Amino acid sequence: MTAFKDPFDARHRLSSGCSCGRHATEAEHAADPATSDDRARRVVEGAVMRALFPEDATRRAFLTAVGAGTAIAAVNALFPIATATEVFAQGAPVEKKDLKVGFIPITCATPIIMAKPMGFYEKQGLNVEVVKTAGWAVIRDKAINKEYDAAHMLSPMPLAISMGVGSNPIPWTMPAVENINGQAITLAVKHKDKRDPKDWKGMKFAVPFDYSMHNYLLRYYLAEHGVDPDRDVQIRAVPPPEMVANLRADNIDGFLAPDPVNQRAVYDGVGFIHVLSKEIWDGHPCCAFSASKQFVTEMPGTYQALLKAIIEATAFAQKPENRKQIAEAIAPTNYLNQPQTVVEQVLTGTFADGLGKVVKDPNRIAFDPFPYESFAVWILTQMKRWGQIKGEVDYQKVAKDVFLATDATKLMAEAGLTAPTATTKTFSVMGKPFDPAKPAEYVDSFAIKRT
């Protein structure tokens, strides 16, 4: 859990994370703070250190030079971490107790959903109703219409809403990512011998929404294999619940979809899992917890309590030993409405692949709340690459406004969470490195694009 690492430990890299995403080694597990007070302190300290040392190398050099103890004292002299932690932990008074949070029934929403049956909202003094919603366009409209106080969205959606792509521009914020990885490309069983994407020309694929990581990852994957996603294949937006039915009816040949849809296709003998999304980009963000900027500014106390519940639920979900229990809590009709084994296979990463093998990959899905701005920059480069946004894009500004909105930044500053402006993270997608400082060059470097 990158956000929960001890920032005073020189061995940890704060801003860039480990190369493999955030799956914790045993050592990291041991260091993971157990209580929520400790966790709040870590989050605050991490933010302060990030603000003080935008360059991770400087921070590490500083720590090795003076030692962690001196560093804590020095930073405490500059910034009252104890007070700030207390403020963050206690929070402002909650303005509104009864909240509605919308979700789509997929495992990406795990922290949002499980926080209800497992009491994370209650612990923050909130009475949250989690409402199942039929599709992304509806959840967007209901969130914009204030029927929901906050909502589960695909991480590109807050960017699209803020920029007015596919809807009116409304300032939207994304204070937390929910899950990383956890998607897959599933193909119909009849294509089990066509494992090379070069053979996929003329096929029909489904993604959950135009503004989704799924769309960008599928397009990226196809284009890297020389298949033009606009000319050689057809990609349509189909709500996740309808995907398996469509695959079964041969309306589509495959999809890049959130779970449990992929596992459900396997469970029903309709499809097989071609690749997990972590094999395309290990550690990619997928879904997000989002709220309107208005909600964040008008009800800071409620927002903070809600965000705390989500961050704690996410931390709980990240631990492999809790996953079975979570599957049991979220599989019933009231939430995902899926056979428990399907949800369990997704969360534990021990799953049937649809071709007769049992695969074990504990990192099939992972949970990390930190909304790195470089994620937003990458998403924007893909929006630009596929012509969803035209003209000049101020990548860094949009990323900063949405993934850590300016008002959320202010709120976080009040709570001692100095906005981690330098929280970018370099990563590579299918072996191609991405430098968030040079988005325009990155877009230009692709052979297949629509700019």
Place this chain on the structure above:
Amino acid sequence: MTRSLSLRAGLLSLAILAGTIAIWHFATLPTAGSAGNVDPEYAALVSGAAAEGQKSTFPTPADVAATLWKHLKDPFYVRGANDQGVGIQLAYSLGRVLIGYLIAAAVAIPLGFLIGMSPLATRALDPFIQILKPISPLAWMPLALYTIKDSGISAIFVIFICSLWPMLINTAFGVASVRKEWLNVAATLEVGALRKAFMVILPAAAPTIMTGMRISIGIAWLVIVAAEMLVGGTGIGYFVWNEWNNLSIGNIITAILLIGLVGMILDVALARAARLVAYRE
């Protein structure tokens, strides 16, 4: 003669039902497993059919009957906001339909009256009515969500807009085609305008108006399922969507049967009401 006819018709209905269920039963009988050497660890992770290398199958009549019984046994349970009994879901849908329908009636009947009494208005408004009438309810939904900004009211609005036209057109037509002789008699007796409307035109046009109302309630009930599938939350349409999500054909068939049953009850109720205002010429 009539008794024996209805007896024979009843027998034929039963025979059709039995035949359909028998065909369904034999068509969905589970086939014997083809692949015997499946890894048991793998088989435990997928459904029975998938373990044998097949797609999961359509439920048998017995499966559906069991699902139906499960729902009818406990129709009013509440297990959280997203999981409520089928009786509660039907009540939500009926509530929405009745609100939308009654508002539509309250608008359509007086408006239809005015349009019907004036040949000029009939002609002037005709193109608008003809264009708005055939629009699918689902086409209205994005517009409604965008402008009304509330999914519950949007669903009611869609019911309203779709059940408005048959009532409006039938009322206008009924009012316009009241027999001239009756109006002339009223004029000879120097009946006032209001009295003429309520004592002569309304009774004369009532059967046509009721026909419009009967068509409308059928449309409203058709529309609610589609609307609720789109906006979600509560109602029988949401129930169908939620079980589609779970690929549970048994539950969907249950819902289909209940939707049909409620639709029939609504239609019969309005047919009875229509008989009350019928008259012989």
